[in-house]
Amino acid sequence: MKKQWRLVSLVSLLALLLGGCGKAFQSTLIPQGEAAKMQYDLLILSTSIMVLVVLVVTAIFLYVIVRFRQRKGQENVIPKQVEGSHKLEVIWTVIPILLLLVLAVPTVTYTFKLADVSAANKKTLDEGTSVVDVTARLYWWEFAYKGEKIITSQDLVIPAGKKVYLNLKGADIKHSFWVPSLAGKMDTNPDNANQMWIQADKAGTYNGFCAELCGPSHALMQFKVRVLNESEYKDWVAAMQKQDGKSVAASVQDGQKVFQQSCAGCHAVDAKDARPAAARIAPNLANFGDRDMVAGIADNTEENVKKWLKDPESMKPGNLMTNKYGKLSDQQIDALAAYLESLKLGQ
Incomplete structure (x- = not known):
């Protein structure tokens, strides 16, 4: 039992200390x-x-316990009463x-x-x-x-x-x-x-x-x-305001075609995106290549982009992209990932 209480105390202390940790x-x-x-x-x-x-109440509490404790030979002594003061x-x-x-x-x-x-x-x-x-x-x-x-x-x-x-x-x-x-x-x-x-x-x-x-x-x-x-x-x-996703390098045009066939129904690569809010059912990808994260949770690397395109559910369960498009081949995923990574401002 003592060991269990020691463990609980240690975990509580660590939780208290870690609770104050953080970055700017x-x-x-x-x-x-x-x-x-x-x-x-x-x-x-x-x-x-x-x-x-708490400190003042605790100090008064301790003072009263010590000052008015029962002493030997004074069992019948009643301290001065201050009720109604x-x-x-x-x-x-x-x-x-x-x-x-x-x-x-x-x-x-x-x-x-x-x-x-x-x-x-x-x-x-x-x-x-x-x-x-x-x-x-x-x-x-x-x-x-x-x-x-x-x-x-x-x-x-x-x-x-x-x-x-x-x-x-x-x-x-x-x-x-x-x-x-x-x-x-x-x-x-x-x-x-x-x-x-x-x-x-x-x-x-x-x-x-x-x-x-x-x-x-x-x-x-x-x-x-x-x-x-x-x-x-x-x-x-x-x-x-100039980013429309139309002009891309020849090396990623195959990926652009895959995007238009499989992704453009939900996603946009035009930063101005004139569609009504109800039609914007998936994230705008106009500056996808400049982002630090994929799906908001993983580092923006080609490997993670491919993982997301291949199996979104494994990275973010319950997301609405799962099963939204047909099965893409590895070649299509490679081309699409290269296209998405090319969506950077000034390019």
Whole structure:
């Protein structure tokens, strides 16, 4: 029994220590933007107040145990009774009120700041205002940039140091948008759109997740937030607006033909993708070759692309691509993988 308790204690201690570990691109405890910093400050403030209360109550508890313990020869001595003391009643009434006020003022202030998405709801967007329609699907993410009129999938690209407003919606069931280092999570519902904003202080790549249990590949429903410097972001937008996937090298034209025959009914390689939202049932692949990941979970290598094309179900169970197209030969898969990897900006 002792050994079991030692093991439980060791595992609990390790869980506590590991729970505080994280990296800047995916930890709520290392905020990388204004929204995340406000939420982190509230977390620290509320935790500090709770710890203070626990320490004070524990100290009083220990003092009372020691000071008023029963002593030999004093079994019949009754300590001074303080029941009905107005002074004590005022103290333990006023102190909690003050602590609640200390917590309530920044909480209410930050709540209104985080909920302010008025800039995204104007009929005509102000110059420089970035609004992205985020659609969660089984099990991938689509990002439609309203001002730039381009569409990406799996990678949300935003400029550093600037608020980006998000209109969040689920295309099938409820999901939840979460980029731990940039902002708290927000549900994506099929029936209504939720709104939030995120901001990243500096360029880099941050991990995003679905935070609502949504099916067998819920844990694999990941995406990236790529943050570029302002000039780099403008160059990226300009390049995406020109990307139509039509002009390709002669070496990958066979793969392009396979794509048009087997994949074009669901996927698009035109970044502007004028199809209505209901018709966009599969990820836009306009800049597939520039992405870090395949299916949002595996390194973007030719080997993983072929594995995904050959057996999507083995990589992401329950995905809607499984059995959507006829069986491809190894030669067709090789050609298609080469074509997909060629879909890069500027090429």
